[in-house]
Amino acid sequence: MLFAVSMTFIDQTIVSIAAPDIVSELGLTASGMQWVVNAYLLSLAAFFALGGRLADLFGPRRVVVVGTLVFVISSVLCGCVPRGDFAQSWLIIFRATQGFGAALLFPAALAVVVAVFPVQRRGRALALFFGLSGALTAVGPLLGGWLTAWTWRSIFWVNVPVAIVALALTATARIADRRREESLDxxxxxxxxxxxxxxxxxxxxxxxxxxxxxxxxxxxxxxxxxxxxxxxxxxxRRHPLVNLAVFRDRAFTVDALVLFFAMLAFVPVFFFASVYAQVSLSASPNQAALYLLYFFAGFAIASQWGGRILDKRGARPAMRIGTALGAVGFALWASKLTDLSMHDQWPYVALAGAGIGFLLAPASTDAVNRAIGASYGEVTGITQTVRNYAASIGLAVLGTLLTHRTTENVVSTLTSRGVPSGTAHGVAEDIAQAVTGNGDARTPTGSGTAATAARDAMSSVRMDFAEANQWVFYGMAIALGIGYFVALRHPGGKGGVAPAGHDAAGEAPAAAPPAGGGHRTSA
Known part of the structure; x- marks a missing residue:
């Protein structure tokens, strides 16, 4: 199951590094490139609850296989996008179908993990599952930087061997399917x-x-x-797509809200940080990936501590520490963006990553453990829908803010160099669309005084873009700050109520075949 879900999380962020090459080769517009990133996340958010429900109705093994096939076929088609006028639509459509495949795959994979672990070992298994999935999100840009050096299309084709291994392991695991005889909403x-x-x-x-x-x-x-x-x-509804009764548990609601505010920053940060590195720091894709490695290092270390805190004291302390560290880390990172130096920024990048690492697995695991009156598929559908919807909103809102602030800053720079206001606005909008869509901001096109002034002012434009990014990163800090105050409302303790269809020991009722294909779950 970890092999299967690894593709879905890496693909949330891997495109951010390859985006300049995609724009250059296919001639995508700025908004088109943002939709290539966002179509995947939006499709994940829109269909995750459906994926969880289908896993309940048709059995998780079947849905894992179908989701994997949809995902990998879409990946191949993304990598085979033709040049020409249809390229942008092609890529957006198959990124969306990728997201649909991932939405089928992840909740079903989680249901398998839950079914084969006894209740006394389930907490540790879920913490590993959610922690590793978050780490794989951070690995995306690193892998993308390495693969893009060959061809950007390889960031999609790399899913093929992973999917083959995942399907082979799923077949050999002999996972039995347990179905629920209910209607689909x-x-x-x-x-x-x-x-x-x-x-x-x-x-x-x-x-x-x-x-x-x-x-x-x-x-x-x-x-x-x-x-x-x-x-x-x-x-x-008698058999709803989403069992909203789970929100009656205050701890579950707090978990979901903390995840929402954290995800406003977590997935978008890879896109915005990689664009900043390549535009303001003049970094190559590989160098931008190394820049994001600082974030991943902080995330990886803190996720281990967060898991230990979850085991000993529950999710509340980990979420409070994580949101506080994240808010401080993103704020300090934002203050250093105008230094235009990777070396000066790395402690704050790592601190921001540590904040997310502390809270991600504990909040996700605690939410699943508090699945009162609902199945694991339904609860995971809710939490993952919240996460991906927040990531989509974060990308959209912060991207709009970045474009607006970049335009204003560049207009100010050009008018100070004698370019007429109207002309400066036109050139500034072109530059803002290029850099926020991951275009090449180093060689503005055009002719006459305005284009010459823009080319001469590119060092200042890089600073303008860095200052615009400060607004974005301060926005992420504010989101984590709000998450901190939400985390204060968590009642504490450890969730441990078995979901519907499971007894107090976490096992399936005797009338239903165990989901381990006849194997002993304690093995």
Whole structure:
């Protein structure tokens, strides 16, 4: 199962490093490149609850196999994108189907892990599962930097051998499927997908349409209204897509909210930090990957401590420490961005990573352990939907902020060099779209005085972009700060209530075949 889910988490962030090469070869627009990144996350968020439900209805092994096949076929097609006018649509479509495959795969894989571990060992297994999945998210840029040196298409093709190994191991593990004879809530699945898609579309396109646009607010408000309708619809269903009763547990609600605010920073940071490194620090893709290695180092070390704290004292202390460290780390990192030096920034990059590392596995594990009256598939569907929806919103909102601040800063730089205001705005928008879409900011195109002034001012533009990124990273610090105050509301203690369909010992009822294919789960 770890082999299977490794692909899904690496692909959340691996594209961020390869994006400049993708833009250069395929001629994508800035908003198009952001959608290539966000389509995957949005599809994950929209269909995760459905994936968890399908694992319950048809058995987790079947859904793992189907999800893996959908994911790897989509990966191959992403790597085979043709050049030309259809390239952008092609890549966005198959990134979305990648996300759909991942949404099927992950909750089903987790259900398998839960089924084969006895309750006394389940906490440690889940902490490892969630901790490793977070670490794999951080590995994405590192792997992407190495693979891009060959060809950016390899970042998608690398999933093929991993998928083959995952399918082979799944077959040899002889995992038996346990199915629940219930109906599938198709209407709920459509409502949640439409609601999330519309709201993220509004946030994503705000930089293009403008915050004063009726289309921007129509999408945001319409999406949120559909999500409210989804919530009301689910309350009256006998077999809902999402069992909303789990939110009656205050600890579960706090876990979900902490994950939401943490994910506003965690996945987006890889995209924005890699763009910053390549634009403001003039780093190569490999150098940008090494820059993000500081974050991963802090994350890896702290995740071990967070797991120990979870085992001994529960999730509350780990979440408080993590959100506090993360808020301080991102704030200090933001203050150092204008130094334009990797060497001066690494302690704060590592501190920000440590904050996320402390809280990610404990919050995720505690939420699953408090799955009152719901299956593990349903609960994981909720928490992972929250995580990926937050990551999509973070990318959209912070990307819009970055574009706006970059444009303002570059306009100020150009007008100070004698470029007329109107012309400066046009050139600044071109530069902002290039750098925030991972284009090449080193050689502005155009002719005449404005283009010459822009080329001459590129060293200042790199500083302008660094200053714009400060707003983004301070925004991440604020998100973690809000998460800290939410974590204070956690009641403490350790969750240990078995989900529906399991007895107090965490095993399946006698009438249902064990999910270990006849093997003893204590082996």
């Amino acid at each position: 198709v209407t709920g699945a459509v409502l949640v997908a439409v609601g999330m898609g519309l709201s993220v579309l509004g946030f994503q396109q705000a930089a293009t349409w403008g915050w004063g646009s009726a289309a921007t607010w129509g999408c945001i408000a319409g999406g949120l209204a559909v999500l409210v309708a989804f919530w009301r619809f689910e309350r009256d």
